[in-house]
Amino acid sequence: MIHVRNLTKFYGDYAAIRDVSFDVPAGQIVGFLGPNGAGKTTTMRILTGYMTATSGQASIADFDVFWQPLEARQRIGYLPESCPLYVEMRVGEYLHFRAGLKGLHGRERKQRRDFVMDRCWLKDVQRQIIGTLSKGYRQRVGLADALLADPPVLILDEPTAGLDPSQIRETRNLIRELGKEHTILLSTHILPEVEMTCDRVIIISRGQVRASASLAELVQVGGKRILLAEFDGSVDPTPMRAVPGVDGVESESIAGGTRLKIAQHPDSEDLSPRVCALAVECGWKLRTLRPEQPSLEERFLKIIESETAV
Ligand SMILES: Nc1ncnc2c1ncn2[C@@H]1O[C@H](COP(=O)(O)OP(=O)(O)OP(=O)(O)O)[C@@H](O)[C@H]1O
Ligand SMILES: [Mg+2]
Incomplete structure (x- = not known):
């Protein structure tokens, strides 16, 4: 579903990612792990069309992200690292507006907005101005936004960052639930989170993929029994x-x-x-x-x- 080959991105003469290749098969939840500055956000931004790569190929559901950007983007729900929101709008109003941008109209638009507000525990704050929301609630608005158009692929950059422990647990459950219908690539620093939610992991360090394996394979590799x-x-x-x-x-x-x-x-x-x-x-x-x-x-x-x- 997500196909990445030899992706390289230079910022000036600094290679943020170099020759990154991996695949995420349909229906899997894949954890994208790596230390700070490893290149996770860079890779995700390229996949979601927010940035171009210096070289390499990437496709989402067989649509090339560089040559068929619209088709590829229509199939992605993206929760960016620091989620940009219109801070002067109210939660419900914002999601309604975003649903319109994503091509939803009439009853479907309202239904979908209500559905994502419900799933991301936003019903209580739907009339609140986004600028007055706490960080965790803003994160939830970002996640709700990613789910609006019901895309087959979700790319979530640190979805539980800034949430309180009970919300982290709820979000993990939600991600597992979403994994039944969506293909998910999520980045995180929380290793137990990966063990609880992901089918596979891709480990990236200093811009290069170091491992791509199921959790069971990963803990076995190289280790004696x-x-x-x-x-x-x-x-x-x-x-x-x-x-x-x-x-x-x-x-x-x-x-x-x-x-x-x-x-x-x-x-x-x-x-x-x-x-x-x-x-x-x-x-x-x-x-x-x-x-x-x-x-x-x-x-x-x-x-x-x-x-x-x-
Ligand atoms: N616009 C930019 N210009 C120059 N360098 C950048 C730019 N954006 C990112 N970088 C550099 O590219 C490298 C990879 O950054 P990236 O944000 O992809 O890391 P990350 O894996 O998401 O890290 P974190 O876990 O801290 O979010 C870092 O060294 C970063 O400083
Ligand atoms: Mg990042």
């Missing part, structure tokens, strides 16, 4: 090292017991049953056994610190 086994009392890891499929064992003392970090050979099956059987055989009291999962945060930091793409 490790089992963590905790036992009561002291345990000699020697017999564990001899188990077929074990690629190394590290032992450490913990309160009242021992923790073994068991590295599994990449080709071996899950070793948990064998670890349990060995514990029974040796008379070890097994407290817990679980796979060690690197967190998204660890992977993210590793990826953006490494020079090469993953």
